[in-house]
Amino acid sequence: MNEASVADSALLRRVALSSLLGTAIEYYDFLVYGTMSALVFGLVFFPDSDPAVATIAAFGTLAAGYVARPVGGIVFGHFGDRIGRKSMLVLTMTLMGTASFLIGLLPSFAAVGVAAPILLVALRVIQGVAIGGEWGGATLMVTEHAEAHRRGFWNGVMQMGSPIGSLLSVAVVTVITLLPDESFLSWGWRIPFLVSLLLLAVGIYVRLSVTESPVFEAARKEAAGNAPRVPFVEILRRPRTLVLACAVGIGPFALTALISTYMISYATAIGYHRTDVMTALIFTSLTGLIAIPFFSALSDHVGRRLVMVAGAIGIIGYAWPFYALVDMRSQAYLTAAMVIAQLIQSMMYAPLGALFSEMFGTTVRYTGASMGYQLAALLGAGFTPLIASALHAQEVSRTPLVALAAGCGLVTVVAVWRISETRGTDLTTV
Numbered sequence: 001m002n003e004a005s006v007a008d009s010a011l012l013r014r015v016a017l018s019s020l021l022g023t024a025i026e027y028y029d030f031l032v033y034g035t036m037s038a039l040v041f042g043l044v045f046f047p048d049s050d051p052a053v054a055t056i057a058a059f060g061t062l063a064a065g066y067v068a069r070p071v072g073g074i075v076f077g078h079f080g081d082r083i084g085r086k087s088m089l090v091l092t093m094t095l096m097g098t099a100s101f102l103i104g105l106l107p108s109f110a111a112v113g114v115a116a117p118i119l120l121v122a123l124r125v126i127q128g129v130a131i132g133g134e135w136g137g138a139t140l141m142v143t144e145h146a147e148a149h150r151r152g153f154w155n156g157v158m159q160m161g162s163p164i165g166s167l168l169s170v171a172v173v174t175v176i177t178l179l180p181d182e183s184f185l186s187w188g189w190r191i192p193f194l195v196s197l198l199l200l201a202v203g204i205y206v207r208l209s210v211t212e213s214p215v216f217e218a219a220r221k222e223a224a225g226n227a228p229r230v231p232f233v234e235i236l237r238r239p240r241t242l243v244l245a246c247a248v249g250i251g252p253f254a255l256t257a258l259i260s261t262y263m264i265s266y267a268t269a270i271g272y273h274r275t276d277v278m279t280a281l282i283f284t285s286l287t288g289l290i291a292i293p294f295f296s297a298l299s300d301h302v303g304r305r306l307v308m309v310a311g312a313i314g315i316i317g318y319a320w321p322f323y324a325l326v327d328m329r330s331q332a333y334l335t336a337a338m339v340i341a342q343l344i345q346s347m348m349y350a351p352l353g354a355l356f357s358e359m360f361g362t363t364v365r366y367t368g369a370s371m372g373y374q375l376a377a378l379l380g381a382g383f384t385p386l387i388a389s390a391l392h393a394q395e396v397s398r399t400p401l402v403a404l405a406a407g408c409g410l411v412t413v414v415a416v417w418r419i420s421e422t423r424g425t426d427l428t429t430v
Helices: 003-045 051-082 083-101 115-143 148-157 163-174 183-185 189-192 197-205 214-221 231-237 238-261 259-269 274-302 303-327 332-348 352-359 362-382 382-393 401-416
Strands: none
Touching: 003 051, 003 083, 003 115, 003 163, 003 183, 003 189, 003 197, 003 259, 003 352, 003 382, 051 083, 051 115, 051 231, 051 259, 051 362, 051 382, 083 115, 083 189, 083 197, 115 148, 115 231, 115 352, 115 362, 148 163, 148 274, 148 352, 163 274, 163 352, 183 231, 189 197, 214 362, 214 401, 231 238, 231 362, 238 259, 238 303, 238 332, 238 352, 238 382, 238 401, 259 274, 259 382, 274 303, 274 332, 274 352, 303 332, 303 352, 303 401, 332 401, 362 382, 382 401
């Protein structure tokens, strides 16, 4: 290997590490909120409501962050396509870390009344805007530095940030839930949010050390002022690609919500202790940590579509056994059910980074990939806990939850069937 190749490999590893750490930190912040929505926010910010209503209200604030994600995709995508990927990544991380830290300082409803949930929603929206721009930039930095035949592999490395962030959030929350209930509700729940400030400092330091995407730099020089002035408008002129990207992602995001955020509420309601659920989530995150890079690399060899459709068909068939295992009220069955579901989810989720990057041209890629991903997150994960809570409150049965999971998997199957294989696509000619 010559010196140039060694330098390129070292740069790619640094870019992948930067994207991995940044994504892990931002997903930690985002997922801690989801966990606390299930465990504590209903009691702290909506104490006068019926418990079921309080849970639905707490998941409503969770959904607010997902509603804001497409806005972040548009805003940061615009400047990421016009100015560059790197600067937007530093800004998104700063916003996310700051918002999370401030959530940890919020007064309760008992202290300031209705201002408390209003402030909570406002900070959740800021979180949503930030993460709306994070994933697209992190993915493109890796994709546009990598060789065509290894884009899936390197995206898998970057997307390990999601399970690492989940694992980190679950580990911290698990420790905090060991506190007595009174201490947990009064101050313990704040600790995971306050830790965000330390993680932010580490992430910013790493992100400042990488270089801009070479594919973007080349496209900017070639465009010479002729690049789309508003990338989002350019995408809407031919919306089919955006619609299909969004539909492809609904299955994996819905399953993520059902096996993480909503499962905490569901399992504790049928008799599991919250520590048992958090322990199962640790094994689930560890499974994703292994499965995501594996299935991402596999998509380099057999194609993105085959891996994703296998996962989508998997959840259609597994939806009923999943809830049947959980309903056995056994720690072992709960853990097994969630680990299997995570394997299926990883098959659908792992190829998304490479797939979305290969579906859009360079001058609109940040906007297009971000919007496809964030709209899928909004529809698949943002509203799923809210819908699941409402369905389960009306009919205490697993049937509507099974139908919800299987239906989202079917959407992904149909969407994958309608797109062309993108593996190995020349990014400069899309």
